[in-house]
Amino acid sequence: MQKSTRRKAVAANLPVLPLLGHSPAMQRISALIERISRYKTNALLLGESGTGKDLLARTIHARGPRRTHRFEPQNCATLSHELLESELFGHERGSFTGATEQKTGLFELADRGTLFLDEIGELDLSTQAKLLRVLEHNRFRRLGGTDIVSVDVSIIAATNRHLVDLVSRGEFRDDLYYRLKVVTIEVPPLRERREDIPELVAAFIADVNLRHGTHLEGISKGLMARFLAHHWPGNIRELRNAIESAAVMSVNVVLDEGDAEASGFGTLVPLPSAAHEVLVPPTATLADAEAMLIRSRLELHGSREAAARSLGIGLRTLYSHLKPR
Secondary structure, three states, X not given: OHHHHHHHHHHHOOOOOOOOOOOHHHHHHHHHHHHXXXXXXXXXXXXXXXXXXXXXXXXXXXXXXXXXXXXXXEEOOOOOHHHHHHHHHOEOOOOOOOOOOOEOOHHHHOOOOEEEEEOHHHOOHHHHHHHXXXXXXXXXXXXXXXXXXXXXXXXXXXXXXOHHHHHHOOOOOHHHHHHHOOEEEEOOOHHHOHHHHHHHHHHHHHHHHHHHOOOOOEEOHHHHHHHHHEXXXXXXXXXXHHHHHHHXXXXXXXXXXXXXXXXXXXXXXEOOOHHHOOOOOOOOOHHHHHHHHHXXXXXXXXXXXXXXXXXXXXXXXXXXXXXXX
16 A cells, blocks of 8 residues: 555656647657557657657656556666666565665566666666566566566667667667567657757746746847757757756846857857758769768868767767778
């Protein structure tokens, strides 16, 4: 009885979260969530870092049939193999050095609720096998234990890596991959949903006011134009940080370009204009075209770092495309 009450108390603190933005991409995601909200199903969220996959996972849980039970998040990249397994499955007292008492794992805590596994692509093969067994049989043993623990849990997994490539290289189990991708949602980067930026800015301004007791009214037209032109390699997370940093530096109720520059966001990277079109001859190979585009961005931005950010690629990738072939 006590356990059930605790679950409901935790679930009551998780509101039905709005999906910010009315771009076609976000409308498709919202419609998909509406369709799956009646089902206790697993889901796989794909997208770049900072696109809001954690918020989307909470939204799926809050709108679904498991919403009255717990939502338990875990980043798979933040713990060692041993600690992650203990966190997921729990352990018995004395099962390893330092295990002075029994520990309840996240699978048990999330029973009848949702377990969110962020950066699922970082799991080692051994933990993948154990996770697969839980998904297939809905039961497991705590580390060092003999008793069977039965659970009923939906898994929402997220990654910024290409799982199909990991599967082809033998780094991710194909059977686990298909177990997780019952429903697959691709979360677009912010540069592909620029029409959502004004709504996101308004939401982040309201959040800053709520948390810091400020009375910001918005941002200037000039700063909004800069935001709309920026490539946002860090996606929504970068936009949120830009707003927060500018708010800290500002003494006005409307944030402007000076506030952004003072906070360190004065080097917002604009997209190339039409005047920097790249003309590719019909005889060029794909590699030739890629190299021409990269050289054009280098000429436009003046630095390799800025060119890489404008293209949404890392420096290592940029260097590899510039090498003679």
